[in-house]
Amino acid sequence: MANLIIEAVITGILTGGVYALMSSGLTLIFGVMEIINIAQGALVILGAYLSFWLQDNFHIDILVGLLITMPIMFMLGLLIEVAFIRPLKRNRTMLSILVTFAIAMIIEGVLTRQAGATYVQLNAWYVTASFKIGGFYLPYIYIFGFLLSVVLLSGLYVLLYRTKFGYSLRASMQNRTAAELIGIDVERVSAITFGIGVALAAAGGVAFGATNLFNPNSHYDLISRLLVIIVLGGLGSLRGALVASVALLVIGDVTAVVWSPVWSSTVFFMILVITLLVRPQGLFGQLEGRKQ
Amino acid sequence: MKIIRIALLILLLAAFIAFPLVFSDPAITEVAVFTLFFAAAASGWNIFSGYTGYIALGHAVYFGVGAYAMALLCQDLNIPAGYTPFLLLPVAGLIAAAFAVPLGWIALRTRRHTFVVITIATFFIMQLMAYNLRFITQGSAGLSLPIPFDWSADFFNLPFYYVALAILLLALGTSWWVRNSKYGLGLLAIRDDEDRALGLGVKTGPFKLIAFVLSAFFVGMIGGLHAYFNGSIFPPFAFDALFDVAIALMAFLGGMGTLFGPILGALILVPAQQYLTIISGETGYNLIMYGVLFLVIILLLPQGIIPTLGKMWHKWVARRSIKEIPPAVATTTAQEALVTESTAKKDEVNL
Numbered sequence: 254m255a256n257l258i259i260e261a262v263i264t265g266i267l268t269g270g271v272y273a274l275m276s277s278g279l280t281l282i283f284g285v286m287e288i289i290n291i292a293q294g295a296l297v298i299l300g301a302y303l304s305f306w307l308q309d310n311f312h313i314d315i316l317v318g319l320l321i322t323m324p325i326m327f328m329l330g331l332l333i334e335v336a337f338i339r340p341l342k343r344n345r346t347m348l349s350i351l352v353t354f355a356i357a358m359i360i361e362g363v364l365t366r367q368a369g370a371t372y373v374q375l376n377a378w379y380v381t382a383s384f385k386i387g388g389f390y391l392p393y394i395y396i397f398g399f400l401l402s403v404v405l406l407s408g409l410y411v412l413l414y415r416t417k418f419g420y421s422l423r424a425s426m427q428n429r430t431a432a433e434l435i436g437i438d439v440e441r442v443s444a445i446t447f448g449i450g451v452a453l454a455a456a457g458g459v460a461f462g463a464t465n466l467f468n469p470n471s472h473y474d475l476i477s478r479l480l481v482i483i484v485l486g487g488l489g490s491l492r493g494a495l496v497a498s499v500a501l502l503v504i505g506d507v508t509a510v511v512w513s514p515v516w517s518s519t520v521f522f523m524i525l526v527i528t529l530l531v532r533p534q535g536l537f538g539q540l541e542g543r544k545q
Numbered sequence: 546m547k548i549i550r551i552a553l554l555i556l557l558l559a560a561f562i563a564f565p566l567v568f569s570d571p572a573i574t575e576v577a578v579f580t581l582f583f584a585a586a587a588s589g590w591n592i593f594s595g596y597t598g599y600i601a602l603g604h605a606v607y608f609g610v611g612a613y614a615m616a617l618l619c620q621d622l623n624i625p626a627g628y629t630p631f632l633l634l635p636v637a638g639l640i641a642a643a644f645a646v647p648l649g650w651i652a653l654r655t656r657r658h659t660f661v662v663i664t665i666a667t668f669f670i671m672q673l674m675a676y677n678l679r680f681i682t683q684g685s686a687g688l689s690l691p692i693p694f695d696w697s698a699d700f701f702n703l704p705f706y707y708v709a710l711a712i713l714l715l716a717l718g719t720s721w722w723v724r725n726s727k728y729g730l731g732l733l734a735i736r737d738d739e740d741r742a743l744g745l746g747v748k749t750g751p752f753k754l755i756a757f758v759l760s761a762f763f764v765g766m767i768g769g770l771h772a773y774f775n776g777s778i779f780p781p782f783a784f785d786a787l788f789d790v791a792i793a794l795m796a797f798l799g800g801m802g803t804l805f806g807p808i809l810g811a812l813i814l815v816p817a818q819q820y821l822t823i824i825s826g827e828t829g830y831n832l833i834m835y836g837v838l839f840l841v842i843i844l845l846l847p848q849g850i851i852p853t854l855g856k857m858w859h860k861w862v863a864r865r866s867i868k869e870i871p872p873a874v875a876t877t878t879a880q881e882a883l884v885t886e887s888t889a890k891k892d893e894v895n896l
Contacts, residue, residue, distance in 0.1 A: 289658055340844055346657060347600045348843055351797065354790050355839035358832045365829030469829075473786055477669040484662045515677050522670040526651055529663065533655045 254510075256388045261510045263386070265503030267395040268464065270402035273498035275457035275475075276482040277406060277491055278450030284426040284489035285446045288338060288349035294476030295357035296451050300326055300458025301467055302364055305375055315375050315459050316397065322459075323452045330451030334444045357472060364469035375462040398460030405456055406495070409449075413491075422446060426489065478518070481525045487538025496536060558714075565706050574702040578774065580815040581709035582767050586788075587795040587807035588716040589763025592723055593756040594793070595802035598736030599653070602789045603664030606648065606671045607641040607761040609783035611768025613675065614640040616688040616778055626691035630773050631708050634766045641765020642758045649757035653750070656739070668789060675780035687779035690772055705774050712770065713808070716763045720804055723756070732756055736802070764792075791818075798842050800849030809850055814838075 279293045290296075300322055307318040333356060341348045374380075379393035413419040424432040425442045433439050461467070461475070482501060486493025504524060505517040512520075528536065565574045586608065594601050614637040615630070624630055652663040675682045682688065693701070723729040731752050734742035743749045772778045792807075795814050799806030818835060825831045846853060 283658070287658070289662065337840060337844070341847065343847065346661070347793075347797070347801075348847060350600070350602065350661060351790065351794060352840060352843055355836040355843070358836035358839070362829040362832030362834075362836060365832065477665065480662045481666055484659055484666070488658055488662075515673075519670060519673050519677065522666050522673070525666055526663075526670075529655060529659075530651060533659065535659070538659075 257510045258507060259387065260389045260391075261506035262503055263391070264395060265506035266499055267399040268506075269499030269502035270399040271457055271460040271464075272478065272482060272502055273495045274402040274405060274453055274460070276479045276486075276494040276498055277409065278453035278457075279479055280483040280486065280489055280491060280494045281409075282447055282450040283483065284491075285422060286338070286349075286443050287429075288345060289353070289480070290447075290450065291350055291353040291476060292333070292357040292360065293353075293450070293454055293479055294472035294474075295360040296326065296329075296454040297458040297461055297475055298467055298469060298472045299360050299364065300455030301375060301462030302368060302458075302469075303455065304459050304462065305373060308375070308377075315377050315463060316401070319401075319456055319459060322455045326455035327448040327452040330448035331444050333451070334447035338447065339440065339444075357476070361469045361472060368469060370468050370470065372466040372468045373462075374466050375459065377463065380463050392464075394460070394463045398464065401456060401460060405453065409453070409491075412449075418442075418445070474518075478521065481521055484535055485525050485528055487535030490535070490537040493535060493537030561710060562707075565703055569699065571698055571702055574706060576816055576819050578702050578705050578709060579819065580811055581706060581713055582771055582774075583792060583795060583815050584808040584811035585709060585713040585716050586764050586767045587792040587799075587811050588713060588720055589760045589767070590792045591760075591796045591801065591803075591807045592716070592720050592763070593753075593760035595796055595806070596723065596729060596732040596736060597753055597756055598802075599656075599753065600661050600793065601652075601664045601757070601760075602661055602793060603648075603652075603666075603668035604760065604764045604792060605784050605786065605788040606668050607645060607764040608768035608771070608785075608788055609671060609675060609780075610644045611637040611641040611765030612772035612778045612783040613682060613688070614765070615769035615772045616690050617681070619690050619773075620688065624691060626693040626695075628704065630691065631704070631770075634708070634712070634769050637769030638762045638766035641768065642762040645758045645761030646754070649754050649761070653753050653757065665789070668784065668786065672780055672784035675784055682780070685780060687777055689777045690775075692776045705770065708770060709767070712763065712766050717804065717808070719759065719763075723759075724804060728752065728755075733802075794839060794842070797849055798846065800851035800853075803849070803851045806849055806851045 275293065275297055279290055282288065282290050282293075303322040303325065304315045304318045307313040307321060308315055313321070337352050337356065338349060341352065377394070379397055381392070383390040383392040385391075411419075413423060421432070421437045421442050422445075424435070424437055425439050429439055432442075465471075478501075482497045483494055485501065486495070486497035501521055501524065505521050508520045509517040532538075565577060568574065568577075586604070590601065590604050593599065615633060618624065618633050618636060619630055624633065648667050652660055652667065655663060676684055678684075696704070723732065731742065731747040731749075734745070734747055735749055735752060739749055768783070772783070775782075791814070795810030796807040797810065798814060799808065799810035817838065818831075821834045821838075822831045825834060848856075
């Protein structure tokens with residue numbers, strides 16, 4: 254039993270890294286634009302399918318394929334922001350949720366047309382091969398997925414804290430109006446942020462698709478988890494998203510071992526509810542989110 | 546003006562009552578039944594979200610709770626098929642409302658985006674519960690309800706149609722009462738500026754919770770009715786994410802916070818959705834087309850139909866009154882324009 258729990262903790266941390274990748278895009282978009290991108294889950298699944306097709310048709314390795322899919326998804330993110338999010342002038346909270354939900358439906362519909370409802374999984378040598386650690390075998394993909402998250406999140410860190418664009422982005426996050434006043438093109442920052450968020454979703458999609466069976470319908474389950482993560486961490490807080498991802502995945506995996514897999518998602522949600530009773534702004538959120 | 550409006554409403558009601566008798570084709574009355582289901586649910590949703598501005602995207606929870614309450618009541622009390630199950634609908638609604646008290650209390654501790662996400666999270670919790678609490682819900686095997694076999698195919702839809710119409714009228718009456726009461730004024734104050742409303746002495750916490758519970762009651766009754774109409778319930782259909790968004794979109798299309806907006810939205814969207822499903826099947830096309838429809842509506846009519854029409858109407862009235870009166874008495878024109886504008890605004894509020 255103790256062995257199983259250790260295994261659950263390790264896989265929880267490793268998959269938590271992947272969820273951090275997906276949810277950091279979501280929380281970043283929220284931080285800059287104050288919108289919740291319900292389509293993030295569908296975009297993760299879309300990213301997974303793109304890698305799947307690249308591998309299927311051109312025999313491109315799924316991790317190498319990211320060099321192609323991430324730019325494509327970045328452009329798609331730009332397009333979505335410019336075409337559908339930017340025109341929303343008033344009541345953005347409500348409208349952006351409906352718009353991104355509509356986008357999620359369209360993506361699900363297109364994927365259902367193209368791929369059907371059968372479950373697939375991404376494949377590569379490191380998905381099937383595993384190595385022995387402690388008393389159990391761990392597929393290499395868990396390590397690779399975690400490393401991918403570390404690399405991309407470090408890149409994101411450098412981008413946010415060491416470049417001029419990062420300064421503009423963080424300024425827009427802190428105060429949109431003031432950022433506009435000092436000459437930052439907030440609309441451009443918003444579009445690029447959305448693109449980055451979607452590109453991160455594609456990267457998360459590869460790691461997700463290699464460790465889970467998925468079909469076009471899987472995005473509901475995914476977006477519910479991602480939403481729980483970013484709200485638990487505090488909307489707009491990257492640090493919160495990282496901590497909450499790892500915490501939730503570890504707790505979920507341990508629950509699956511000690512109790513039963515069917516309850517792991519429920520425990521996920523219960524922790525959110527209990528946390529919010531004590532801290533309505535989430536773990537690292539700022540209280541100003543309560544102002545209306 | 547008031548008499549015309551009342552006459553118009555009575556005429557409209559008569560049209561609703563007569564509809565299934567004139568168009569008695571079961572295929573058509575079935576669409577009409579679904580339209581009324583959604584119209585009533587969206588009207589209920591509007592009492593909370595439309596008036597307070599809090600967007601709840603988890604009302605499928607109360608739809609599902611109502612549905613399961615109905616199924617379990619019929620099962621445990623051995624209710625035969627027929628007209629008796631309809632009498633249980635208020636009970637199903639009350640059970641849903643009872644669920645809404647703690648869930649609403651937790652969710653309403655937060656605001657704006659966090660509130661939206663928590664309502665979504667409660668939805669997923671309840672859906673998982675429906676799968677996992679097998680000793681109550683039978684899990685994914687679902688529950689079945691009594692089926693009235695002795696109702697002929699031509700007649701079957703009619704009782705459901707009129708019961709749904711009754712629930713719709715009840716929801717509409719409640720919505721109208723809330724809109725014209727001091728309580729409703731408090732809700733609107735919360736929508737406009739919650740902190741200021743609190744400062745002015747509006748008990749924002751209880752006000753919001755009561756509206757939330759009221760809306761859950763109506764959605765719960767519709768859930769129960771829908772379950773009886775279908776004859777069986779399964780977790781993914783009782784707790785349907787699409788339902789969450791569909792009622793929001795209907796209220797939004799017609800006009801959030803208006804009395805008739807949600808009904809107008811349902812009248813347009815439900816037949817459209819049924820039509821899309823029929824012509825395209827379930828192969829993903831229907832999702833694409835429904836999603837595109839969503840996008841077009843939101844981008845073209847960001848305020849909803851009734852507020853947009855109201856604005857156009859009062860612009861038109863103002864322009865006409867300027868034309869009619871000679872420019873020599875420009876001051877009175879401006880005043881009259883102001884008066885017509887204010888009455889037009891009042892009309893808008895009354896809608």
